[in-house]
Amino acid sequence: MNNPNIATRKKRPPDNAYIQELEADLAALREKAESFESLVMDSPIGVYRTTPDGHILMANQALAEMMGYETVEELKKRNVTEHGYAVEHYRDLFKKEIEEKGSVRGFESLWRRKDGSIMFIREYGRVVRDSAGKVLYYEGTIEDISDRVKTETLLKESIRQINRTFNELVETLSEAMNFRDPYTADHEKRVAALSQALVLEMGHSEGFANILRTAALLHDIGKIYVPAELLSRPGTLRREELELLKMHAEAGWEILKNVSFDQPIAEIVHQHHEKLDGSGYPQGLKGPEIMLEARILSVADIVEAHSSHRPYRPAVPIEEVLTDVEAMATAGKLDADVVAACTRLFREKGFVFP
Numbered sequence: 001m002n003n004p005n006i007a008t009r010k011k012r013p014p015d016n017a018y019i020q021e022l023e024a025d026l027a028a029l030r031e032k033a034e035s036f037e038s039l040v041m042d043s044p045i046g047v048y049r050t051t052p053d054g055h056i057l058m059a060n061q062a063l064a065e066m067m068g069y070e071t072v073e074e075l076k077k078r079n080v081t082e083h084g085y086a087v088e089h090y091r092d093l094f095k096k097e098i099e100e101k102g103s104v105r106g107f108e109s110l111w112r113r114k115d116g117s118i119m120f121i122r123e124y125g126r127v128v129r130d131s132a133g134k135v136l137y138y139e140g141t142i143e144d145i146s147d148r149v150k151t152e153t154l155l156k157e158s159i160r161q162i163n164r165t166f167n168e169l170v171e172t173l174s175e176a177m178n179f180r181d182p183y184t185a186d187h188e189k190r191v192a193a194l195s196q197a198l199v200l201e202m203g204h205s206e207g208f209a210n211i212l213r214t215a216a217l218l219h220d221i222g223k224i225y226v227p228a229e230l231l232s233r234p235g236t237l238r239r240e241e242l243e244l245l246k247m248h249a250e251a252g253w254e255i256l257k258n259v260s261f262d263q264p265i266a267e268i269v270h271q272h273h274e275k276l277d278g279s280g281y282p283q284g285l286k287g288p289e290i291m292l293e294a295r296i297l298s299v300a301d302i303v304e305a306h307s308s309h310r311p312y313r314p315a316v317p318i319e320e321v322l323t324d325v326e327a328m329a330t331a332g333k334l335d336a337d338v339v340a341a342c343t344r345l346f347r348e349k350g351f352v353f354p
């Protein structure tokens with residue numbers, strides 16, 4: 001009774017006018033209650049009230065239909081614990097949470113419909129206790145989120161598919177170099193493996209390792225502009241031939257810069273022949289101007305290239321290559337941390353190229 005006049009009225013004798021006023025108040029309250037009831041009963045979201053052991057005290061038509069029952073009466077014959085939760089564990093979790101916290105907000109679980117099919121639901125609820133703190137019932141709302149979960153699952157699958165296609169495209173592009181220079185394609189694969197291992201050895205994430213993998217698989221793609229006979233010709237290259245070969249870093253950047261990678265792959269490729277002391281190419285970048293990704297790729301590139309056979313020179317033993325890159329780090333050309341990680345991989349962790 002929220003009516004402020006009621007206290008005043010109680011002092012009046014119970015005459016007819018008084019009784020009429022009381023009846024009018026009662027009618028107004030009944031109307032209010034009915035309007036709340038119809039709000040709940042006609043709500044498109046499922047509304048319920050259950051005992052802690054799962055007996056349904058109240059439910060609306062939306063909940064009955066959501067669960068696959070024609071009427072609320074039919075639904076009320078079922079016990080939520082036995083016929084609602086598809087996995088018993090969820091009911092236990094729900095009871096624990098609602099009784100400990102007094103309410104649940106956005107509790108997600110699996111429910112079983114009348115026909116046995118499963119639906120994903122989201123629940124908001126609260127516990128109602130008596131004055132002694134004993135639980136009387138739970139009440140709240142239930143929303144069928146199966147469509148949302150289905151959409152999310154499809155979206156995740158699409159993203160997985162796009163990533164798969166992307167990786168296959170990168171590998172195919174890298175493989176395509178095989179037609180021009182068999183050394184380049186295998187070189188890129190092996191550099192990719194070492195780059196990824198270096199990233200992880202340096203304590204960076206799998207995601208970072210994947211960026212390096214993509215960049216490494218494509219790092220020599222610019223060699224497509226270099227005449228094939230120059231790539232595999234035995235003997236030392238003339239100065240102008242060497243300058244032509246060096247163009248591949250810039251050419252690789254040109255090819256990749258318009259691809260909307262979500263990582264700076266083109267820039268890593270552009271910088272993979274830069275040296276910390278500024279003696280590299282094509283831009284002559286120095287120290288911090290060179291991205292960490294490019295410093296890692298650079299070490300992996302040198303180690304793989306030098307330790308592999310080429311038509312113009314035999315393979316250099318790995319220990320000799322490691323000594324060389326250590327000297328290059330001391331001379332301020334290569335990143336000392338990357339080189340240290342590289343020597344650890346080969347000398348202590350038994351890294352071998354695939």
Ligand SMILES: [Fe+2]
Pocket residue numbers: 219220248272273301
């Ligand atoms: Fe290169």
